[in-house]
Amino acid sequence: MAQTLYDKLWDSHVVHVEDDGTALLYIDRHLVHEVTSPQAYEGLKVAGRKPWRVDSVVATADHNTPTDHWDEGMAGVRDPFARLQIETLDANMREYGAKVYFPFLDKRQGIVHVIGPEQGATLPGMTVVCGDSHTSTHGAFGCLAHGIGTSEVEHVLATQCLVTKKMKNMRVSVDGPLAPGVSAKDVVLAIIGRIGIGGGIGYAIEFAGSTIRALSMEGRMTVCNMAIEAGARAGMVAVDDATIEYVKGRPFAPKPPFWDSAVAYWRTLKSDLDAKFEREVTLAARELKPHVTWGTSPEMVVPVDDVVPDPDREKDASKREGMERALSYMGLKPRTRMTDIKLDKIFIGSCTNSRIEDLRAAAAVVKGRRIASSIRMAMVVPGSGLVKAQAEKEGLDRVFRDAGFQWREPGCSMCLGMNPDKLEAGERCASTSNRNFEGRQGAGSRTHLVSPAMAAAAAIAGHFVDIREWR
Amino acid sequence: MQKFTSLEALVAPLDRANVDTDQIIPQKFLQSIKRTGFGDACFSAWRRDPAFVLNQPRYKEAQILLARKNFGIGSSREHAPWALRDYGFRAVIAPSFGDIFLNNSLKNGFLPIVLAESEVDQLFYDTASFPGFKVRIDLDRQTVSTLDGTKTLRFEIDPFRKHCLLNGLDEIGLTLRHADKIRAFEARRKTQFPWYF
Numbered sequence: 001m002a003q004t005l006y007d008k009l010w011d012s013h014v015v016h017v018e019d020d021g022t023a024l025l026y027i028d029r030h031l032v033h034e035v036t037s038p039q040a041y042e043g044l045k046v047a048g049r050k051p052w053r054v055d056s057v058v059a060t061a062d063h064n065t066p067t068d069h070w071d072e073g074m075a076g077v078r079d080p081f082a083r084l085q086i087e088t089l090d091a092n093m094r095e096y097g098a099k100v101y102f103p104f105l106d107k108r109q110g111i112v113h114v115i116g117p118e119q120g121a122t123l124p125g126m127t128v129v130c131g132d133s134h135t136s137t138h139g140a141f142g143c144l145a146h147g148i149g150t151s152e153v154e155h156v157l158a159t160q161c162l163v164t165k166k167m168k169n170m171r172v173s174v175d176g177p178l179a180p181g182v183s184a185k186d187v188v189l190a191i192i193g194r195i196g197i198g199g200g201i202g203y204a205i206e207f208a209g210s211t212i213r214a215l216s217m218e219g220r221m222t223v224c225n226m227a228i229e230a231g232a233r234a235g236m237v238a239v240d241d242a243t244i245e246y247v248k249g250r251p252f253a254p255k256p257p258f259w260d261s262a263v264a265y266w267r268t269l270k271s272d273l274d275a276k277f278e279r280e281v282t283l284a285a286r287e288l289k290p291h292v293t294w295g296t297s298p299e300m301v302v303p304v305d306d307v308v309p310d311p312d313r314e315k316d317a318s319k320r321e322g323m324e325r326a327l328s329y330m331g332l333k334p335r336t337r338m339t340d341i342k343l344d345k346i347f348i349g350s351c352t353n354s355r356i357e358d359l360r361a362a363a364a365v366v367k368g369r370r371i372a373s374s375i376r377m378a379m380v381v382p383g384s385g386l387v388k389a390q391a392e393k394e395g396l397d398r399v400f401r402d403a404g405f406q407w408r409e410p411g412c413s414m415c416l417g418m419n420p421d422k423l424e425a426g427e428r429c430a431s432t433s434n435r436n437f438e439g440r441q442g443a444g445s446r447t448h449l450v451s452p453a454m455a456a457a458a459a460i461a462g463h464f465v466d467i468r469e470w471r
Numbered sequence: 472m473q474k475f476t477s478l479e480a481l482v483a484p485l486d487r488a489n490v491d492t493d494q495i496i497p498q499k500f501l502q503s504i505k506r507t508g509f510g511d512a513c514f515s516a517w518r519r520d521p522a523f524v525l526n527q528p529r530y531k532e533a534q535i536l537l538a539r540k541n542f543g544i545g546s547s548r549e550h551a552p553w554a555l556r557d558y559g560f561r562a563v564i565a566p567s568f569g570d571i572f573l574n575n576s577l578k579n580g581f582l583p584i585v586l587a588e589s590e591v592d593q594l595f596y597d598t599a600s601f602p603g604f605k606v607r608i609d610l611d612r613q614t615v616s617t618l619d620g621t622k623t624l625r626f627e628i629d630p631f632r633k634h635c636l637l638n639g640l641d642e643i644g645l646t647l648r649h650a651d652k653i654r655a656f657e658a659r660r661k662t663q664f665p666w667y668f
């Protein structure tokens with residue numbers, strides 16, 4: 001029978017199935033970070049259990065590590081609670097071990113969803129889990145990758161399996177060429193706007209079509225990263241030449257004599273032509289514009305040349321109420337042009353948009369210019385130490401610094417505001433991250449999600465601009 | 472895991488759609504390395520508003536949260552069900568849940584119940600209309616019923632999850648009964664795809 005990519009990935013990892021369809025799914029790669037793992041390791045210890053296969057674990061500290069004061073070492077972690085979590089991960093790694101651990105301050109440390117692919121620790125055909133919802137990122141490699149909770153982290157550590165049920169198949173196809181200035185981020189924001197934040201609940205989404213095929217691996221990661229913002233735990237893209245080229249030669253990628261047989265297998269990781277999807281969604285790339293969120297959920301998004309929507313024109317009472325609450329929280333009036341919205345701060349970073357291509361796109365916009373005097377702070381946080389080093393080699397750090405941006409050390413940073421990088425209450429930020437929830441970037445923070453080029457242009461102009469008109 | 476069999480309790484209505492995990496527990500409370508002590512963190516930003524539903528004395532003893540669609544959307548933080556549980560809730564009823572939140576809840580003896588939107592609407596109406604409105608949840612029978620016996624709503628739950636909840640089973644222990652199968656699978660996989668190991 002014809003199978004989807006997800007069907008193939010699922011079938012190749014099922015260890016056992018209960019009568020009701022609940023399955024034990026074998027996990028190849030377990031990514032671990034400091035925030036959602038301490039209770040899991042403690043649980044193991046209390047029960048007297050050992051990790052099943054430590055060399056499936058790739059670990060790093062990223063969520064609450066500071067992005068400055070690295071020269072002071074651990075003393076640079078001013079927050080004692082953050083320090084305790086980082087030290088607890090250090091201790092758990094010493095006690096239990098891992099395939100590889102990139103501790104705080106290591107030059108290969110970074111956001112877990114950036115370093116997995118960067119190291120070749122994420123490979124096509126794998127199951128990848130992590131105690132973080134943006135694990136969907138890794139699906140860009142033709143993996144089954146999704147976020148899990150801490151009890152599941154403990155379960156995977158102890159058994160190498162996840163207790164789970166099969167999801168339904170959804171295919172989102174985007175076809176045609178993207179206009180200049182329209183990026184992978186805009187594609188996924190448009191998709192979320194279309195299917196809504198709950199539209200993908202219960203589904204694994206395969207992103208397909210010529211537009212997706214034409215994206216770089218980094219662009220595909222951006223798209224898969226935000227599958228969870230449409231409610232789908234897992235997003236994925238079929239393997240093709242771009243996948244294989246990206247993986248080749250990375251530190252943990254297969255080497256001869258295994259490389260050729262690995263590639264031969266990976267090439268089968270695509271949906272069969274007549275495979276059935278429970279839901280199909282299609283978008284035409286030529287209609288896509290740069291997108292900006294206006295509200296407090298990623299589905300509250302419009303093209304940059306549009307206006308803030310008017311709740312009075314919404315017929316659904318519950319939706320209208322949600323819109324009114326969002327506008328009040330965001331301090332916005334209906335029908336305001338998006339390009340009239342002024343920003344206080346700019347954040348370029350996160351597992352969605354902190355890779356080298358993202359930094360290049362942003363740097364191309366700011367080169368030779370200065371951030372607007374009304375911008376209180378603009379920061380660039382590379383996704384990993386290696387991304388940072390590459391950017392510095394290309395001189396991007398100078399471009400950003402000369403423009404008035406702060407150039408920081410890698411980590412999750414202001415995407416979720418667990419470390420000192422936060423917005424003050426009421427501050428408005430153009431952010432390349434993935435969530436604009438109330439309080440996401442600090443209590444009372446106001447987040448607008450955009451692409452790296454759009455964030456960069458907003459920093460220079462002081463308000464949103466249509467990057468397609470940027471000269 | 473704490474068992475869940477049945478519960479007769481006051482219902483608190485949270486009449487907002489798309490309540491995300493960052494509202495259930497803001498990020499600043501995720502720095503603990505423990506599994507308990509998150510009660511004060513539960514909806515902490517919204518609770519600063521005196522008019523917020525959980526600040527109303529009539530819902531003080533509520534153990535069942537009534538919510539709208541997509542409850543628990545967002546992050547994988549298990550701190551979300553931990554916070555709801557530590558606050559005093561044992562169950563949440565909504566038309567739909569974020570997938571990861573739903574899973575996390577089931578592993579903590581905290582029961583997420585999916586009912587049809589119309590049924591949830593009716594419960595919101597009942598909760599607003601009758602101060603002290605309670606329902607009885609019977610996990611074994613998979614029902615939510617009003618105490619006067621006039622209404623019984625049936626909900627679905629995976630038999631395996633139900634079995635674990637009813638008996639408060641340690642899921643890791645259950646999985647390890649299949650340790651031989653896991654080892655055999657792993658050995659086969661290692662032969663077939665050595666590059667994953």
